[in-house]
Amino acid sequence: MSAVVPLRADSLGVSLGSTRALDDVSIEFEPGWTAIVGPNGAGKSTLLRALAGLQGLRSGGVHLHGQALPAWTDRERATRIAWLGQQAETTGELTVREVVQLGRLPHHGLFGAPTARDESVVDAAMHETECSAWQTRRLHELSGGERQRVLIARALAVDAGILLLDEPTTHLDPPHQIALVQLLRRRAAAGVTVVSVLHDLALALLADRLIVLERGRLRAVGHSDDPALHGALIAVFGGAIRIERVGARWVPVANLER
């Protein structure tokens, strides 16, 4: 009998309007870093939303620690799953620190007061994403990349066992992309189930495991040096890429001789 996995998708089906955004998708997520890749419209963001309990399902279900997601209370779910969407339009006048503090909301609740532990988690999250220096600046004053780091810090501050990130590298320049990858790897190594949607294959291939989606269906699941996975990737992107080994890494290369 297999151990209970932190997160499991069971024959997920989602309809957005008349299209089938997800069609019979079943995956198990274990601690470690999993990247979800696929062409545009593959259903990557929809899958991540469904895993976070934010998406209405037509069929199937999501199980958190073996128990169906609707069976958990909102707060219990929120302390166990942290979700960061693609950069939504933020409004309001909150400072960086106040934004990151929102990550502790599931823990102390809407009416509870933040504790010393909450504050130290917030400090640590800001330190990890290198935004401690702007604590008192307002979110809307920052650049796109700076804002993204703050939002990532907010997700980190939840300190959840499952971290779902949709395109976390948006707006980030290469040094900060690398820093984020290292951050995710650290978390994965510490036992967190990290799932990220990434359009950048080069970064995705740095993850432990990849999930390939195409038009709402699961095309392949495998480790990043699995040749079968590489084949699926090439097929899904219509032969526009080749996967080549450079040093210790796998790297996607544009296939210009197609």
Add this chain to the structure above:
Amino acid sequence: MRTPDQQRRSRLGTRLAALSLVLLAAGLAAGSDGWSMRELWEMLQHGDAALIVGQIRAPRTLGAWLAGALLGLSGAVAQGLFRNPLADPYLLGSASGASLAVVLVLAASSLTGHGIALATAGAVARLGLVGAAFAGALLGISLTLVLARGAEQTTRLLLAGVVVGVLLGAASDLVTSAAPDALRGKQAFMLGSTGFLSWSACAVLAAGLLIALPPAWRLARALDALTLGEDAARSLGLSLARLRAALVGALALAIGVAVSQTGLIAFVGLVSPHLVRRFAPAPHGYTVLASAATGGTLLLAADVLARSLIAPQEVPVGVLTALLGGAYLLWLLHRRRIA
């Protein structure tokens, strides 16, 4: 050590409190002879102030502050809830519901000839404009909620509010074309007035504020979470449908009470949160309270000026709130006061 933000917030708070007290005192001296402290002093000395100052000026002055506070509170909640700085508390059908109800009461007597039973018309007229406006505002918001099928989605709620506003406005026009005498009364209502606020009106306004303010303040953190987006807020464990219902409920009560006592006074609800944001940007817990105080101060200032400028005539108070609030906001924007 206080951060600059905290210093700004406490400074705004102190200034609003001081300004409010000064204006409350000034309001006692504003009357049909214009603004005159000397006249007030004479009246107090000769002992005939009980009627003029005690029964007319004092409740009106306090009532203006209370009504403005309700409007400012509603504006802050509406703008936080709809994540839109142009949101006005009169959305969601409250204004159109109240004015339709007022028009129906005014037209009740002339509609009797058109098939409505005399007894019904009599009951409606007894309810009075105050009760009608309150009931109309609440019914307008309820209709919006029904149309939007609950407070589930913000955009659906806003759209339903616009539709209800248009529909009820059309119904009101229909009634006034059948009973043209009601048109004048409706226009007066739409203009808004602090002219007849009595002590009982003050009690009602104060009660409304005491009931609506605490839940709005307590739930303000949810508005903070909403600034990250609805999905992010839900991912943090917030039940948006219930939160929205509670906040819309507080909004409905605040607006219903304000509209029933003073009619529709434009701009106070819209501009108060902006003024607070310009002076002391803060999370919603502070903004909601400060907006209430700002709205109260703004409407009170407008009321005192309305009485003093062309005494014994009165400028419509809605004109002054637009001028005061709007002009000041424009000036601030021009100066580019960023926190």
Add this chain to the structure above:
Amino acid sequence: MSGAMRRWACAIVLCALAASSGAALAQPIVVRDDRGIDVALAAPPQRIVSLLPSLTESVCALDACARLVGVDRFSNWPGSVRALPQLGGLEDAQVERVVALKPDLVLAAPSARAIERFEQLGLKVLVLESRDRADVKRTLNTLARVLGAAAQAAAVWSRIERDERLAVERVPAHWRGRHVYFEVDATPYAAGASSFIGETLAQLGLVNIVPNELGPFPKLNPEFVVRAQPDLVIAQHTNLAEMPRRPGWTGLRALRSGSTCGFEPAAYELLIRPGPRMGEAAQSLAACLAALPAPAGARR
């Protein structure tokens, strides 16, 4: 003079007379309306549309009621005009229906939106508005000239003056010089001394608490009325009924002692409409005053 020459002379004289009277008949009527435009009519109009109640009343007062073919929705006197087609109001006159009635004259107020449209469609429009007593007299005279009833105007005016004189005589002496507050709207809007109704009240010997400087219909601070302590309050009866509930208004002696005149909508309309029934309006007010007990307190 021979018989033939005499016959010729008669014929020539008759022709000359016919020509001269024909020339008189062929002369068009030209009046200047309130826009300053000269409106010319070949003959007195036989089909008239009136879009203002006071003008409807004036036409009927000049005995030309039968010539009305259409009125606005607010015209309600005399009773016979209610049977006529109702053509909307100043803002929403039903252009098509008006044109279909083929009027040879349309009477309107300056604020009517359809004036330009009517003129484009070839109708003659006479714009008149009466705001005060002087206006009423002028309007009556202008209408009388147009209708070819010049003599009637004088008769109507003298009847108005006679009614007013009777009204003044009916006002008890103890009401002369007393202060009056006439409320037009519950906001409150008052009728000042310079308004039409203010003129009527002045004729009856009452002093308006709203002086001339404030204009005809000022929007007052309610405090002003309480402090002015009028001896008499006049308003629509529904407004009058709720006055005691206004903060501080129980302090009005006039309300406490019942020195009030409350009017039903129809009677109230009569008071504020500047038209040929001014005399009746004055009499209505005088009747109310005569029925009231003497006001308490001294004159100011």
